[in-house]
Amino acid sequence: MMIRRILTVAKWEMLKSRSTLSPKSIAVSIILIIILLLSSVATSEYGLQIDEGIYIVATSGGPLLPVLESDHRFSIVTVADEEGRYLLQSGSVDLFIAEDTVFSRNTRKSNSALNALESSTKKYRERELWIQSDADNFYDAFPVWVETHYLEREQTFFMVGEQERIDDGFEEERSGTGGISESNVSLPSRFDTPMRYRRSGMTDIFVPPDNITTPSQLSPPIPFESVLLSFMFIFPMYFITQFYSASIMSERVNRRCELLLASPVRRSEIVIGKMLPYLAITLVTVIGISLFLSDPVTSLYILTLLFPVTLFFLAIAFFTAILARSFKELTFVSVFFATAMSSYLFLPAMFMNVPTISAISPMTFVVKLLEGEDFAITEYLFSTVPFYLTSFALIAFSTFIFREEDLFTQKPVLSKALDVVEASLSRKHPYASIFILSIVFIPFAFMAELMMLTLFFNVPLPYSLILFMIFIALIEEMLKSIGIVALFSRKVIEPKTKNALVLAFLSALGFFIGEKGLIIVTLVPLLASPFGLIMFGRLLFPLVLHTVTVMIPAVGMRYYGVRRYPAFLILSVLVHSAYNLVISWGVLFG
Amino acid sequence: MASKILIIVKKEMRSLINEKTLVLAILIQLFIASFSSFLVIGLTSFYDPESIGADIGNVNLGVYGDRENGLVKMLEEDRRVKLRYFSSFSDAKDQFFDNRIDGILVVPNMPENSSDAIKIDLFLPENDLKSTLITVHLKEPFEEFEQQLRMDDIEKLPPVAKLNVEGAKSTSSYFEFIYGLLIPLLMFTPAFISGGLIIDLITEEFDHNTMDLLRVSPITTGQVIHGKLLLSTIIAPFQAFAWIVLLTMNGIAIYNVIMLLVLVTAITGLLVLCGAILSLQFRERAQVHFIYSILLLLLFTISSLLPNSPFNLTAKLAVGSASMDGFTMLGLYIVILIPLYLVMRRLINVLEG
Numbered sequence: 001m002m003i004r005r006i007l008t009v010a011k012w013e014m015l016k017s018r019s020t021l022s023p024k025s026i027a028v029s030i031i032l033i034i035i036l037l038l039s040s041v042a043t044s045e046y047g048l049q050i051d052e053g054i055y056i057v058a059t060s061g062g063p064l065l066p067v068l069e070s071d072h073r074f075s076i077v078t079v080a081d082e083e084g085r086y087l088l089q090s091g092s093v094d095l096f097i098a099e100d101t102v103f104s105r106n107t108r109k110s111n112s113a114l115n116a117l118e119s120s121t122k123k124y125r126e127r128e129l130w131i132q133s134d135a136d137n138f139y140d141a142f143p144v145w146v147e148t149h150y151l152e153r154e155q156t157f158f159m160v161g162e163q164e165r166i167d168d169g170f171e172e173e174r175s176g177t178g179g180i181s182e183s184n185v186s187l188p189s190r191f192d193t194p195m196r197y198r199r200s201g202m203t204d205i206f207v208p209p210d211n212i213t214t215p216s217q218l219s220p221p222i223p224f225e226s227v228l229l230s231f232m233f234i235f236p237m238y239f240i241t242q243f244y245s246a247s248i249m250s251e252r253v254n255r256r257c258e259l260l261l262a263s264p265v266r267r268s269e270i271v272i273g274k275m276l277p278y279l280a281i282t283l284v285t286v287i288g289i290s291l292f293l294s295d296p297v298t299s300l301y302i303l304t305l306l307f308p309v310t311l312f313f314l315a316i317a318f319f320t321a322i323l324a325r326s327f328k329e330l331t332f333v334s335v336f337f338a339t340a341m342s343s344y345l346f347l348p349a350m351f352m353n354v355p356t357i358s359a360i361s362p363m364t365f366v367v368k369l370l371e372g373e374d375f376a377i378t379e380y381l382f383s384t385v386p387f388y389l390t391s392f393a394l395i396a397f398s399t400f401i402f403r404e405e406d407l408f409t410q411k412p413v414l415s416k417a418l419d420v421v422e423a424s425l426s427r428k429h430p431y432a433s434i435f436i437l438s439i440v441f442i443p444f445a446f447m448a449e450l451m452m453l454t455l456f457f458n459v460p461l462p463y464s465l466i467l468f469m470i471f472i473a474l475i476e477e478m479l480k481s482i483g484i485v486a487l488f489s490r491k492v493i494e495p496k497t498k499n500a501l502v503l504a505f506l507s508a509l510g511f512f513i514g515e516k517g518l519i520i521v522t523l524v525p526l527l528a529s530p531f532g533l534i535m536f537g538r539l540l541f542p543l544v545l546h547t548v549t550v551m552i553p554a555v556g557m558r559y560y561g562v563r564r565y566p567a568f569l570i571l572s573v574l575v576h577s578a579y580n581l582v583i584s585w586g587v588l589f590g
Numbered sequence: 591m592a593s594k595i596l597i598i599v600k601k602e603m604r605s606l607i608n609e610k611t612l613v614l615a616i617l618i619q620l621f622i623a624s625f626s627s628f629l630v631i632g633l634t635s636f637y638d639p640e641s642i643g644a645d646i647g648n649v650n651l652g653v654y655g656d657r658e659n660g661l662v663k664m665l666e667e668d669r670r671v672k673l674r675y676f677s678s679f680s681d682a683k684d685q686f687f688d689n690r691i692d693g694i695l696v697v698p699n700m701p702e703n704s705s706d707a708i709k710i711d712l713f714l715p716e717n718d719l720k721s722t723l724i725t726v727h728l729k730e731p732f733e734e735f736e737q738q739l740r741m742d743d744i745e746k747l748p749p750v751a752k753l754n755v756e757g758a759k760s761t762s763s764y765f766e767f768i769y770g771l772l773i774p775l776l777m778f779t780p781a782f783i784s785g786g787l788i789i790d791l792i793t794e795e796f797d798h799n800t801m802d803l804l805r806v807s808p809i810t811t812g813q814v815i816h817g818k819l820l821l822s823t824i825i826a827p828f829q830a831f832a833w834i835v836l837l838t839m840n841g842i843a844i845y846n847v848i849m850l851l852v853l854v855t856a857i858t859g860l861l862v863l864c865g866a867i868l869s870l871q872f873r874e875r876a877q878v879h880f881i882y883s884i885l886l887l888l889l890f891t892i893s894s895l896l897p898n899s900p901f902n903l904t905a906k907l908a909v910g911s912a913s914m915d916g917f918t919m920l921g922l923y924i925v926i927l928i929p930l931y932l933v934m935r936r937l938i939n940v941l942e943g
Contacts, residue, residue: 025877032884039891048894050901051770054909064753073766075911094911101754109909112765114755121753139707140743144736147709148725150716153687212709215732220722239880246876253797327797327875328606328790332614335786339621 005265009273017247017277047072055094055113058084062099064121071120074113126216147212227349229293230366233306234345236285238338241317244278248321249330252407261404271399275314282310298369305362305369305380308387313341315394322398323417325410333413344451359383360450385518386450389443396440400424421486430493434483434503438510441479442518448475466581473576477569480507480546481553489562500554508546549576594809598817602791612825619779619829623772646671646727649720650690652682655697661710661735662697671727686713692720695728708739768842774904776837777854780829782886785861788822789878792869801941812938815870819862826858827851845910849920853907856923857900861886863930870937 053075057068060081068074079087081098088096088103094113096103102117104110133141213219251257260270286306290299316337324330348361358364362383365375400423401407401416411419425433452471456464484503487493493503549572556568606612647670653662654676665673674691676682682694696711712728714721792815795801801811831851834844844850864885868878893899898906898919906912 021877022872022874025872025874025881029881029884032881032888036884036888036891039888039895043891043894046895048901050774050894050899050905051766052897052902053913054766054769054905054911056911075913104755108765116766118753118755137743141740142736143707143739143743144732145707145709146712146732148712148714150714150721151686152716153689215729215736218725218729218732220725239883242879243876246879250797250875326790327794328787331786331790331879332618335783336614336618336621339618343621 002266002269005269006273006276009260009265009270010276013247013274014277017243055109055116056092057095057097057113057117058087058093059097060084060099062097064097064100064102064117067117067121067124068097070124071116073116073120122216126214142214144215145212146215146218148218149211227346227367229370230349230363231346232289232293233286233302233366234342236289237282237310237313240278240282240285241313242334244275244314245317245321245330245334246327248274248318249324249327252321253327255408257407258404261402261407267402268399271318271395271402275318275395278314279310282314283307286310293370301369302366305366305384308384308391309345309362311391312387312394315391315398316341318398319394322401322407323413323420325412329413340451344447360453362387386443386447390447393440393443397424418482418486418489421482422490422492425483425486425492427492430487431502431506434487435506435510437483438480438507439514439517442511442514445475445479446518465584469580469584470573470577473573473580474569476511477549477553477572477576480511480550481565481569481572483507484550484554485557485562485565488557495558497555497558500558501551504550504554505547508543508550512543512546545576545579594813595817595820598809598814599821602818602821606821615780615783616829618783619776619833622779623776646723649692649723649727650674651724652676652685652691652694653697654679654682654694656699659697659700660738661731664731664734665728668731671724683713686715692718693724769909770905773837773844773908774901776833777830777850777904778857778900780826781854781858781861784822784826784858785865785882785886786879788818788862788865789869789875789882791818791822792866793873793875793878796869796873797875811942812935815866815934815938819866822862822865823855823858827855830854843910844908846907846912849912849917850904850907853900853903853920853923856920856927859927860923860930861889863927863934867930867934867937870934870941 049072052072055074056077057074058077058079059065059068060079065076068076077087077093084093084096084098085103087093088105091105091107094105094107094110095117102114104114129141257270261267265273283303287299287303290302294302317334320333320337321330324333345361345363348358349364349367359379359382362380365379365383368375397420401420403423406416406419406423421437425437449472452468452475456468456471481504484500484507487503488495493499552572552575553565553568556571557565560568650672651665652674653665656662657675662673665671674685676685676694679694679696682691685691686694692715694711694713696713698708698710700708710732712724714724795814831847834847834850838844865878865882868881868885872878872881890901894901896919898916900923903912903916903919906916
């Protein structure tokens with residue numbers, strides 16, 4: 001019965017969205033997409049070349065002229081010797097080249113131009129040798145070949161800016177986990193490989209395998225292409241969620257869903273039913289793209305990784321559509337979430353060779369799959385469980401406020417957010433719901449903290465750790481106390497000292513238990529890093545301290561009113577981060 | 591007429607500030623700035639891990655094979671990478687899997703016949719920053735070694751260009767990233783956002799059915815839309831200017847500031863006019879946003895085929911390398927606005943009946 005009602009709502013939603021798409025706009029979109037595809041083919045041939053002509057080089061000719069012409073970054077001025085020197089001194093050109101000698105000025109731009117010239121000279125030289133050498137002197141031109149073999153072994157934690165391994169104690173914890181594939185590693189025969197590539201004649205196209213290169217072509221493996229390809233999955237998600245949130249918003253503006261609310265269909269059924277068609281369309285698109293990029297089995301794996309991501313995108317879209325006051329606000333809020341989400345998904349994937357960071361995002365494993373690699377079930381859980389949990393929580397929150405008094409009123413986002421918290425607290429059992437709310441907030445704290453981890457990764461140690469500590473304290477203290485703020489400000493519970501203390505304890509207890517649960521579920525691969533120590537080494541921040549820090553704003557609001565909440569929040573953040581700082585002093589500076 | 595348009599500008603500005611949408615817009619731009627600098631640092635960690643602080647001094651490299659090889663000599667002279675010599679490959683392998691060494695370099699004996707090639711094998715840990723470090727670090731000695739061997743056969747090789755540098759030399763990373771990517775991105779993000787803003791401002795009138803109300807008010811529909819257009823366009827150069835000030839404070843010199851702001855205003859005008867035309871034509875917000883996003887991508891890819899595309903021109907202006915054709919192109923970007931404006935006027939006339 002319930003399923004049938006959900007499907008009915010889904011069908012209405014489909015029919016409605018079809019009627020809003022005019023045939024004219026579909027035609028325009030299709031034409032634009034076709035031109036876009038054509039022009040992007042042309043652009044990928046030609047390159048984006050944003051840095052075209054950013055250096056001005058004066059030259060009187062000579063052997064370096066073809067090098068300059070081969071690099072689009074140089075804009076060339078042909079001059080006589082004397083004039084060139086003058087132009088360089090006056091600063092109107094960045095380099096002056098006479099025959100094979102280069103003159104530069106000591107400015108950032110000129111130095112940078114010099115670097116560019118050096119690298120492109122090397123590139124040009126290699127290419128000329130490549131083209132001009134023939135079968136007789138090919139190995140004279142390229143006498144050295146390097147074959148790189150990558151072996152899988154257990155890793156130790158290695159941080160940017162770190163001088164030594166933080167603590168050998170971490171490694172002991174990790175010993176015994178992970179498999180080492182020592183099999184079939186043997187010394188390769190030394191001389192056979194290059195011989196196979198000796199060219200028979202000039203016309204032969206010489207393509208050695210990827211792992212055998214000349215020294216100048218030697219470069220670390222960069223999954224750049226796969227990262228770009230994985231962007232293809234995100235674009236349709238953005239667009240579909242746009243339509244979804246617009247549909248919800250327009251129903252709010254036109255009060256069309258009043259009829260739905262009056263029908264015997266339950267709120268949760270409406271919410272799920274409205275989401276269903278968009279979920280289905282996104283998943284079908286994901287399958288389509290992954291079938292295009294890889295084989296059916298890999299596609300299935302990609303789908304399992306992207307299902308929670310899709311769910312999260314839709315949940316966020318729904319939630320923001322209910323929170324926003326106007327279409328304008330909706331646009332900004334959703335663009336904000338889109339940028340935040342893409343940094344969460346893609347930044348870690350850029351750090352493929354730092355597994356501690358990259359394991360945060362499911363996108364990393366999509367990239368790995370596209371590169372023909374595998375991932376472990378623990379890695380799957382670690383990267384996707386936060387997405388599942390936050391999506392479910394967001395859908396639940398949206399259901400709570402999917403009611404007339406909230407849908408058709410316009411309030412500032414913050415006050416609306418407080419409504420959400422209030423609506424999700426039971427008036428009959430406020431104490432129990434504070435406890436549960438704290439547990440529900442855990443995955444949000446977890447994701448926010450992981451986001452911080454990636455954002456602060458490029459700040460040098462120990463500042464990154466200190467910043468990280470403060471932000472974590474802020475996120476946690478805010479989430480722990482927000483329920484109490486809602487209860488006090490909406491007068492659900494009388495702000496008495498005893499109530500404040502009990503609520504603080506319950507909130508802290510919920511947070512404490514939730515944290516432990518999440519660590520067990522995800523088996524945190526981060527544990528070996530100092531960041532992990534702060535986030536998860538909760539021996540650092542035991543229940544007592546959790547309780548004390550929530551009590552600060554709770555009791556503060558009791559005596560000075562809800563309006564003073566920010567001040568007490570800051571105080572509790574200070575206590576929280578001070579404690580963490582003292583405890584981890586040894587790790588940071590010892 | 592002008593004063594009525596200003597009333598609309600003020601009204602919309604007030605609601606922007608009220609809804610804190612401007613704050614969000616600035617947050618979005620901060621995100622994009624950190625996102626793109628992060629991307630570059632991520633990329634640099636692949637190309638040049640030492641620039642992000644990873645130290646080759648922590649890396650131990652096992653060497654197996656001919657110790658008299660010129661390459662080993664070169665590495666010994668370098669002294670920065672710690673070498674461990676092995677007389678058996680399986681010993682080296684064991685130490686590698688025990689995490690005592692981070693890579694194995696297998697150096698063969700020199701070939702007897704000078705026209706034969708030499709093959710070096712390098713064993714590295716998979717998915718590890720250390721293997722990037724080693725690869726990047728060994729590249730230079732490898733190249734030098736190759737150059738040495740080439741020197742023996744120099745008369746057999748075709749002549750190619752070489753470089754003699756006179757004067758001081760220092761490296762400056764991130765220069766091309768700052769001017770070639772970050773600045774153009776920061777200059778145009780406000781323009782993209784303004785294009786989206788005008789769509790919301792116009793379609794909300796259709797959605798609330800207030801367009802009809804406007805017809806009977808003393809302000810004409812045309813004036814209302816002009817007010818909205820003006821607001822969306824002028825907020826972009828202010829944001830761009832704020833970025834320029836911030837970048838300058840960080841020691842990044844930016845040239846041609848006025849020209850840059852003119853360019854930003856012209857491109858914002860272009861996008862805002864496109865947004866307005868699409869909104870007046872299709873009226874339904876989700877559709878208009880969808881078409882606008884595709885159009886944005888399309889304009890970006892097509893313009894990148896032009897010399898002095900807006901992105902390229904911004905980079906050149908900011909770095910102080912713009913030439914005469916650059917300024918001509920800027921003029922052209924302003925001229926394009928006229929036909930677009932006329933199209934929009936026609937649509938307004940249709941609307942006003």
